[in-house]
Amino acid sequence: MRLSYPTNVKIVRVPCSGRVNTIHLLKTIEEGADGVYVAGCLEGDCHFMEGNLRAKVRVEHARELIAQMGINPDRIRMYNMAASDGPRFAQVATEMTEHIRQLGPSPLYTGSGPEWPKQQDPKEQIEDNNPKPKAAAG
Amino acid sequence: MIIGDLKNTDEILDSIDDAKKVLVMGCRGCVTICQVGGEKEVALLASQLRIGDKARGRNREIIELTIERQCDAEFIEPILGKVKEVDKVLSLACGIGVQYVSDLGLPTPVVPGINTTFLGVNLDTGLWKERCQACGDCVLEITGGICPIARCSKSLLNGPCGGSADGKCEIDPDVECAWQLIHDRLKALGKLENIERVIPARSWATSRDGGPRTRIREDLRSISREEG
Ligand code: SF4
Ligand code: SF4
Numbered sequence: 001m002r003l004s005y006p007t008n009v010k011i012v013r014v015p016c017s018g019r020v021n022t023i024h025l026l027k028t029i030e031e032g033a034d035g036v037y038v039a040g041c042l043e044g045d046c047h048f049m050e051g052n053l054r055a056k057v058r059v060e061h062a063r064e065l066i067a068q069m070g071i072n073p074d075r076i077r078m079y080n081m082a083a084s085d086g087p088r089f090a091q092v093a094t095e096m097t098e099h100i101r102q103l104g105p106s107p108l109y110t111g112s113g114p115e116w117p118k119q120q121d122p123k124e125q126i127e128d129n130n131p132k133p134k135a136a137a138g
Numbered sequence: 139m140i141i142g143d144l145k146n147t148d149e150i151l152d153s154i155d156d157a158k159k160v161l162v163m164g165c166r167g168c169v170t171i172c173q174v175g176g177e178k179e180v181a182l183l184a185s186q187l188r189i190g191d192k193a194r195g196r197n198r199e200i201i202e203l204t205i206e207r208q209c210d211a212e213f214i215e216p217i218l219g220k221v222k223e224v225d226k227v228l229s230l231a232c233g234i235g236v237q238y239v240s241d242l243g244l245p246t247p248v249v250p251g252i253n254t255t256f257l258g259v260n261l262d263t264g265l266w267k268e269r270c271q272a273c274g275d276c277v278l279e280i281t282g283g284i285c286p287i288a289r290c291s292k293s294l295l296n297g298p299c300g301g302s303a304d305g306k307c308e309i310d311p312d313v314e315c316a317w318q319l320i321h322d323r324l325k326a327l328g329k330l331e332n333i334e335r336v337i338p339a340r341s342w343a344t345s346r347d348g349g350p351r352t353r354i355r356e357d358l359r360s361i362s363r364e365e366g
Pocket of ligand 2: 289290291292293294297298299300301302303306307308309314315316317318
């Protein structure tokens with residue numbers, strides 16, 4: 001399968017999305033990335049039982065931390081997809097790129113000040129960008 | 139173990155607002171174990187602060203350092219140079235560590251990044267409960283190993299009170315009645331007669347009512363004097 005996805009998406013390989021820690025997500029933002037997403041396996045399908053669920057909690061945490069600093073929490077997202085689902089991978093990469101393009105460059109790059117009101121709960125903005133977990137087989 | 143809670147971000151930001159170079163300083167003691175002020179938390183807070191600064195176009199240096207214990211001279215002395223280098227130390231140690239570093243007579247102000255909350259136990263991941271108030275005159279022997287001072291809402295030495303219902307305390311249906319726990323424990327230990335033992339009015343001078351406490355152990359002090 002030769003699928004194309006936006007070249008601005010830089011892939012950092014990890015053995016399991018459960019390897020991703022909150023600090024890794026913060027560091028990408030700190031170092032100027034406009035956005036970052038974790039691509040984990042479908043919920044219920046983790047080879048290590050609950051790596052992707054851990055990743056989800058850490059993504060939530062990272063979103064809260066950047067929101068407190070006035071950064072739009074939606075610059076950090078979690079997507080779930082089957083490891084074999086290449087087309088979905090390409091689709092997510094395109095979707096995330098589009099989404100970040102709409103948000104514009106990171107304020108860390110421009111130094112333009114907060115883009116997110118302090119009081120707003122980061123959870124308010126979470127869109128359900130994931131397919132529902134599969135019903136248990138059998 | 140000493141338990142703490144990270145302070146509200148705005149309070150932290152205010153407390154370091156006037157500093158151009160900040161040292162976020164962690165401690166590998168209790169606050170590492172209760173996951174509020176160890177190396178990991180220092181890294182997260184420092185990164186979060188840098189994100190906030192950069193987004194505002196503010197050029198301030200945030201450095202990180204975690205030492206073995208902030209309440210002990212031997213671990214602080216080697217890093218005094220680092221402390222002198224910055225305008226402010228944001229300490230994620232408990233209040234004891236914050237004071238210890240502040241008391242060193244350095245010109246650098248030390249501000250707390252956490253609220254020191256209580257002396258307690260880690261019951262499950264992310265769950266801590268208060269267990270002792272350091273009253274200085276322990277009664278656990280009589281109460282079957284359950285502290286009435288820290289765990290009874292009224293610190294009753296002779297309980298329960300009339301507010302105990304179905305094992306819960308009257309202040310909150312989620313709070314267990316310490317005296318019910320004491321009763322049940324004594325029963326299991328075959329020492330139920332202890333519940334009828336009246337603990338007489340005690341002197342709270344060993345607790346905070348006697349003012350700040352100092353402990354001196356002459357045996358240890360004389361040895362250290364001998365060793366010079
Ligand atoms: S009786 Fe005093 S020393 Fe003993 S556990 Fe309770 S508060 Fe702590
Ligand atoms: S109900 Fe139990 S824990 Fe609550 S104040 Fe009374 S004796 Fe103490």
